[in-house]
Amino acid sequence: MKSSALKHIRTVFAVLVLLLLAFLFIDFRGILGDKAFGPILYLQFVPSFLKFVIAGVAASTGFIAVILLTLLTGRTYCSFLCPLGILQDGISRIGGLVKRRFRKYGYKKPWTALRYFILGITAGIMALGGVYVLTILDPYSTFGRFMTYFAQPVVLFINNILAAILGKFDIYTIYHVDIKPYELVAYIIPTAFLFLVGLLAFRYGRLYCNTVCPVGTLLGLLSKVSLFRIRFDDAKCTRCGRCAMSCKSSCIDFLNKTVDLSRCVNCFNCIDSCKENGMSYGLVRLKRESVSKEGTDPSRRGFIAGSLVLLAGGSQLIRAQGTTPTPTKDSTVKEDRLYPVSPPGSSGIATFTSRCTACTLCVNACPTNVLQPSVNEYGFAGIMQPRMDFHSGFCNYDCTRCTDVCPTGAIMPLVMEAKKLTQIGKAVFIKENCIVETEKTACGACSEHCPTKACHMVPFEGKLLIPEVKDEICIGCGACEYACPTRPYRAIFVDGNPIHEAAEKPEAEELKAVPTEFPF
Secondary structure, three states: OOOOHHHHHHHHHHHHHHHHHHHHHHOOOOOOOHHHHHHHHOOOHHHHHHHHHHHOOHHHOHHHHHHHHHHHHOOHHHHHOOHHHHHHHHHHHHHHHHOHHHHOOOOOOOOHHHHHHHHHHHHHHHHOOOOHHHHHHOHHHHHHHHHHHHHHHHHHHHHHHHHHHHHOOOOOOOOOOOOOOOOHHHHHHHHHHHHHHHHHHHHHOOHHHHHOOHHHHHHHHHHOOOOEEEEEOOOOOOOOOHHHHHOOOOOEEOOOOEEOOOOOOOOOHHHHHOOOOOEEEEEOOHHHOOOOOOOOOHHHHHHHHHHHHHHHOOOOOOOOOOOOOOOOOOOOOOOOOOOOOOOOOOOEHHHHHHHOOOOOHHHHHOOOOOEEEOOOOOOHHHOOOEEEOOOOOOOOOOOOHHHHHOOOOOOOOOOHHHHOOEEEEEEEEOHHHOHHHHOOOOOOHHHHHOOOOOEEEEEOOOOOEEEEEOHHHOOOOOHHHHHOOOOOOOOEEEEEEEEEEEOOOOOHHHHOOOOOOOOO
């Protein structure tokens, strides 16, 4: 096909995909609904691959579809399905508007050793059971972090401005939403990659995709044997060089009339720029290929074999209700937390950290803000992976959103009944911090907010009651820790279970006292 319409069709489709995936992360109202996440993320390569390896379900075979698409059409995934790749196209377009010379890419030799070294390191660490390098480099997860850390706060800021303006006219269709920043250290890697990806795209087009991204390198191997590809028409090509100057992958050697298929992302800029129709996209012409006497290229078989081996390897909550007393003294005993708390459905810390790519989709989906990016809680290899931070929120007893939206299988789906009996941690009471002990003041906030009544009040001194915890029915939701008024250390906190356990079902009479809403 020689029509420049290819470029325009690809551009429109890519923009729609980018907007849809961006909305998935900034949709703070939940307009799309949880059931939309699976179909929208089906063709995202790394989440689909990890979920297939973990769960082995047919619904997670999107990566196979991407492989087949690549073998048929080349790196079209990188062209209009990868959100980070599409974002780079937008940045490079801005670069061209700022200064004309940024549009003139020209042919450049590939960083072959570096790109295959990164791919080999990523595959090697995955083979050993680690996903840290993949967490950092996965294009979908990198894009997700950009949306969570930078785009969503901007959207919420604009939303709050509109809410304030409309509120003056008694219009409350748009409501105020609190903007809660994460820990400053958690911004280091997303900020570094924002500058890296942005700078490379601004100046060099798709250099990041063709040098750093392991998915791009892997699909580049497969695209070498794709049935459809960009090719020169020797009879019409005048070696004017316009195709090479417009190629954002810098993969067209117009002097030798060759295209480096491992770097070509099928943007079709070259076809659009060629005035002589000397370039086209279509089925490979076998007679033009360099083949062995047997009629096949052994190196291609090697590429395919190597690739297959590689693949085989609640509303915002802000304060306790007015009946909760305010301490007059600072608490003194530090919360001795032995383990962080991983989300329900993750089975345990080791399983979760080996599967999570830190895309932050669950962080955005969490209605109570309890899921926060980790800094050092999981160790260096788990940086940015979500953890339960019960100082920021609590795990809603009737919520399974994070288990519904996770694209990699790091958080597996849980039915509501199973979630209510999944013990992700146990509450630990520190009597020396409790204001009932230190100030002889009645409190009971922890017991009042405990959904299973694992935390309940027992007689203490005189008419005072003090908390006591039943480990067997505690699910580690953190409602008690979040409600506790003592600062800087809480009088009750949740210590994570390294491997999630099953809690006993609370007695019916215990559940009768549970409030219908979290009274903040």
